[in-house]
Amino acid sequence: MKKVLVTGVSHGIGKAIVEKLCQQYHVIALDKEMPTHHFFERFYTCDLSNTHELQQTIRQIKNETDALYGLVNNAGVFIRKPLWEQSLEGWEKIIAVNLTAPYILSQAFAPLLNHGHIINIASTRAFMSEAGTEPYSASKGGMIALTHALSISLSGKVSVNSISPGWINTDESYVATVEEHAWHASGRVGKPHDVAEVVSFLLEREDGFITGSDFVVDGGVSKKMVYP
Incomplete structure (x- = not known):
């Protein structure tokens, strides 16, 4: 089976991604703490905010893995x-x-991804914001720019795309209101598996033609004109 490395797998979107991918791929998971699920073949503990620890983990993975088909950069931190x-x-x-x-x-890992994929999980907050989200919005805007830059640097070798989720309800205890569902052109708030499906779709593309693109998964909200 082809190997795919996914970061930030414990909850929400990351959990949905590895649950989807483990049916078809050998999933290598990386997160700060061991998840309660087991949708992976191999797990590495790593604090991604610690560059030294990350470099050590990369060396360990490289010592144990000689090839990858996909890298899904999903891990993220949000504050407001x-x-x-x-x-x-x-x-x-x-x-x-x-x-x-x-x-x-x-x-x-690019050298291990010969004709494989890098998929970056960005956010619609790269394009629009709430007050008090400067660090997160800046990081996700940078993620989209990093995506198209990598797609050019790795052209012909690795396909690089990003996914920008909108409101994805990752809190299993929260029940969205009728009004919150209706706000979306899709008629409902997003679910983690909506993002996982796009990740799976991109990994299934083996000809490398789709690259440098951002896929917005927000139920149509960012296309809705709003007047004061």
């Missing part, structure tokens, strides 16, 4: 605080996990 309450430490942690780690992982 008023601008004047945000700290440089908080900014640096979010950028480290959400943007620097995907860059390091892509650079490290």
